[in-house]
Amino acid sequence: MTDMQQTFRLNDDTAIPAVGFGTYLVSNDDAPDAVSSAISNGYRHIDTATAYQNEEAVGAGIRAGLQATGLARDAIFVTAKLWPGNPAWGDTPKSHDQTIAECNASLAKLGLDYTDLYLIHAPYGGPERIAQWRALLELKQMGKARSIGVSNFNQGHLDEIKLAGLPMPDANQIELHPWSQKPELISYMTENGIAPIAYSSLVPLSTWRTQEGQDSAKTDAMKAGGSVFTQMAAKYGVSEAQLLLRWGVQNGYAVLPKSLNPDRMRQNIDLAGFQIDDADIASIKTMDRGEGVAWASGDPSAAA
Incomplete structure (x- = not known):
């Protein structure tokens, strides 16, 4: 089985492809x-969100991709996300009813009858968090979402x-x-x-979000600390x-790389030819630095 075909189970009816294509930015x-x-190029999972403001364009890409490959809609796993308000x-x-309406609006923009996974994008809903979650449960019952979940939720929010x-x-x-493992x-x-x-x-890549207008939160110290991955990758003959990405999949996580370069696109999904050995997995385990840089689950605005 290749990583293009590998999936992780979400519920009795749904499995998520191990490698998806992210559309943020x-x-x-x-x-x-x-x-x-x-x-x-083999991706069978496309991830988008209302907050990315590109759902119509992503939907056009899905239709074009299906037409080019001759695939049916059910061959593609699509993740969309509710912007909960902040x-x-x-x-x-968003209220319960607004959450239902937001999902319907996303489906209309994407040109889809259902989404394979619908997420609450962040725990910013405060008192409305449970109402939003009840709405997602209804959307699943209605067949608008085959599976449902959350994003950026910490243990308190899940509790x-x-x-x-x-x-x-x-x-x-x-x-x-490796720098944010959240054990x-x-x-x-x-x-x-x-x-x-x-x-x-x-x-941890030295080139992660370094272009103008991208919101990298990496410090100079972080940027200087990534050479270990260059050396480790060379050992396996990979990028x-x-x-x-292999580290994520090997740990059982679906991953969402993004590249506009077709060669890198193909490279990012080509993860089946090597396995990170136990010694390197153990070494990576020691590299955890805590919360991460993209979003802080301790954000006070998420806790209310």
Whole structure:
């Protein structure tokens, strides 16, 4: 089995491809060709969100990719995300009914009848968090989402769902890479049947979000600390990106690399030809630096 075909189980009816194509910071001009190219290059999972403001362009790319490959809709796994609102930004949290409407609006923009995974993008809903989660449970019952989950939720946010007596999320999409391994959260998710989906897998790369206008939070010290992955990748005859992505998949996490370069696109999904050995896995385990750089689950605006 290759990584292109490898999947991780989300629920009885749904499995997520191990390697997906992320569309964060992919412009509306680039998204149609990028998504279509990704599908042509073997990607079977496309990840987008209302907050990315590119759903229509991503939908166009999905249609073009399906047409180019002759694949049916059910061959592609699509993740979409609710923007829950954030009162800290003057953005009123979405109610139950608004959550249903937001999902319908995303499906219309994407040109889809259902999404394979619908997530609450962040725990910014405060008092509306449970109402939003109840709405996602209804969307699943209605067939609008085959699986449902959350993103950027910490253990406290997940416990809130459990204490409400509601079914737990199928997945939690969080920042995961050797510098942010979140062992306690991962352990809790495993105990509660919540699949981890990793974003920002490539943070340790020296080239991660270095272009103007991209929101890298990496310090100079972080940028200087990545040479170990260059050396480790050379040992396996792969790129740094392949090594970091393989680490995620080997740990059981679906990963979401993004590239507009077709060669790197193909490289990022070509992870089946090597296995990180036990000694290197143990070495990487010692590299954890805590929360990460893309999003802080301790953000006070998420806790209210």
